[in-house]
Amino acid sequence: MILMKDVYKTYDNGVTALNGVNVDIEQGEFVYIVGPSGAGKSTFIKLIYREEKPTKGSIIIGDTDLGDIKERKVPYIRRDIGVVFQDFKLLPKMSVYENVAFALEVIEESPKSIRKQVMEVLEVVGLKNKARSLPSELSGGEQQRVSIARAIVNHPKIVIADEPTGNLDPDTSWGIMKTFEEINARGTTIIMATHSKEIVNTIKKRVIAIEGGMIVRDEQRGEYGYEI
Numbered sequence: 001m002i003l004m005k006d007v008y009k010t011y012d013n014g015v016t017a018l019n020g021v022n023v024d025i026e027q028g029e030f031v032y033i034v035g036p037s038g039a040g041k042s043t044f045i046k047l048i049y050r051e052e053k054p055t056k057g058s059i060i061i062g063d064t065d066l067g068d069i070k071e072r073k074v075p076y077i078r079r080d081i082g083v084v085f086q087d088f089k090l091l092p093k094m095s096v097y098e099n100v101a102f103a104l105e106v107i108e109e110s111p112k113s114i115r116k117q118v119m120e121v122l123e124v125v126g127l128k129n130k131a132r133s134l135p136s137e138l139s140g141g142e143q144q145r146v147s148i149a150r151a152i153v154n155h156p157k158i159v160i161a162d163e164p165t166g167n168l169d170p171d172t173s174w175g176i177m178k179t180f181e182e183i184n185a186r187g188t189t190i191i192m193a194t195h196s197k198e199i200v201n202t203i204k205k206r207v208i209a210i211e212g213g214m215i216v217r218d219e220q221r222g223e224y225g226y227e228i
């Protein structure tokens with residue numbers, strides 16, 4: 001499903017963020033990406049949704065080799081990938097409904113179909129009653145649930161999350177994790193970079209540890225493995 005073969009990433013400033021990464025992630029897996037600050041976790045994630053391109057090596061998502069696709073085709077691969085960020089990245093002047101609908105409108109759906117799909121995902125994340133609210137009227141956990149709704153509204157095969165609980169208190173974080181587990185239970189692949197030892201050691205999943213741009217550990221039901 002997601003295959004990286006001998007992937008290197010050196011940024012324009014000469015920093016090598018990934019240094020020969022090989023990985024194979026199956027459809028439906030839930031994978032944590034762990035490692036010290038600056039290890040290359042965000043870079044790993046950005047390569048999957050083609051926010052960055054590898055300097056060397058190949059990345060294959062499903063049947064598509066990202067190296068072969070033209071720039072104008074990038075939005076098509078992104079339909080299969082939902083992304084959730086630490087800082088939510090919601091549009092502040094748009095309602096919850098509009099923030100989620102926006103992701104669909106981009107690909108020219110009819111208004112009726114948009115309404116149905118947006119209300120369905122708001123129900124999945126438990127925010128149907130907040131559809132008219134602005135992001136500023138919501139708690140951090142609720143804002144993150146909106147961003148999860150936005151990520152899954154197109155029914156992507158993969159959801160990628162870069163420290164999705166990084167700005168949230170522990171109680172709220174467990175709620176967000178429950179939502180990710182529910183999405184994963186429907187067959188969606190989840191790839192989550194996290195610094196949360198508690199989460200990784202409690203909700204056991206595959207753990208890929210990156211250090212100095214290299215995968216140093218890859219274990220099913222692994223541990224976080226670092227002291228914080």
Ligand SMILES: Nc1ncnc2c1ncn2[C@@H]1O[C@H](COP(=O)(O)OP(=O)(O)OP(=O)(O)O)[C@@H](O)[C@H]1O
Nearest residue numbers: 011012013015017036037038039040041042043044
């Ligand atoms: N756009 C960029 N331009 C230049 N260097 C970058 C860029 N993005 C990241 N880097 C560098 O690449 C290395 C890996 O960064 P990356 O953000 O992937 O690490 P990370 O493991 O996600 O860190 P953190 O846990 O702190 O978020 C770091 O040395 C970082 O400074």
